[in-house]
Amino acid sequence: AQKVTxxxxxxxxxxxxxxxxxxxxxxxxxxxxxxxxxxxxSGELVFLIRRNSFDEQNEISGRYSWNFQKSTSSxxxxxxxxxxxxxxxxxxxxxxxxxxKLTFGKGITLSVRP
Amino acid sequence: xxxxxxAPTSQILAAGRSMTLRxxxxxxxxxxxxxxxxxxxxxxxxxxxxxxxxTGKGEVPDGYSVSRANTDDxxxxxxxxVPSQTSVYFCAxxxxxxxxxxxGSGTRLTVV
Numbered sequence: 001a002q003k004v005t006x007x008x009x010x011x012x013x014x015x016x017x018x019x020x021x022x023x024x025x026x027x028x029x030x031x032x033x034x035x036x037x038x039x040x041x042s043g044e045l046v047f048l049i050r051r052n053s054f055d056e057q058n059e060i061s062g063r064y065s066w067n068f069q070k071s072t073s074s075x076x077x078x079x080x081x082x083x084x085x086x087x088x089x090x091x092x093x094x095x096x097x098x099x100x101k102l103t104f105g106k107g108i109t110l111s112v113r114p
Numbered sequence: 115x116x117x118x119x120x121a122p123t124s125q126i127l128a129a130g131r132s133m134t135l136r137x138x139x140x141x142x143x144x145x146x147x148x149x150x151x152x153x154x155x156x157x158x159x160x161x162x163x164x165x166x167x168x169t170g171k172g173e174v175p176d177g178y179s180v181s182r183a184n185t186d187d188x189x190x191x192x193x194x195x196v197p198s199q200t201s202v203y204f205c206a207x208x209x210x211x212x213x214x215x216x217x218g219s220g221t222r223l224t225v226v
Contacts, residue, residue, distance in 0.1 A: 043202070044220070045217040047215070102206070104149075104156045104158075
């Protein structure tokens with residue numbers, strides 16, 4: 001069975017602060033994919049990143065960065081210099097193979113105050 | 115624009131009534147999925163289809179049924195709606211292998 005845990009439920013920061021969203025996953029498979037999605041107040045799900053289990057390199061995209069650590073089964077997401085537009089629900093998700101289903105964490109609600 | 119179309123966008127439904135949520139994709143993706151999103155529970159898989167003609171049960175299938183007569187369409191039916199089925203429903207699809215998932219814009223259903 002696969003599981004994704006997002007222990008933080010709500011985070012509130014002031015604009016320009018850095019914030020890290022935690023994600024811990026469980027799977028017995030050696031091949032798997034991890035995802036982050038953003039759900040802004042408008043409700044749609046926006047794909048942010050996909051990382052496969054064989055690529056532990058951290059990734060940076062503008063103000064976003066992701067830290068994948070297989071040793072701790074974590075795939076954390078950091079927003080640097082947060083902005084009000086970053087306010088959203090963020091989901092971490094896991095997929096473990098062909099015909100496997102995407103399993104989501106419960107989501108983290110991030111509020112960025114001006 | 116290629117993607118997934120869900121209809122209706124929102125609906126208020128009387129308990130005991132039936133309803134079909136529609137989902138159509140134009141990407142020729144093999145796999146399609148239905149998720150429900152509830153506050154504090156994230157997205158949970160209801161039913162899925164790996165290819166046309168096949169379907170399977172997800173985490174929370176009770177009270178729902180699906181069909182996959184062709185590649186493009188994956189309707190979700192509530193035979194007799196109950197208030198606990200009040201939720202936001204997302205349809206998604208994925209192509210060959212482990213690729214990205216494309217999500218529809220969701221259907222907000224309220225059962226009263």
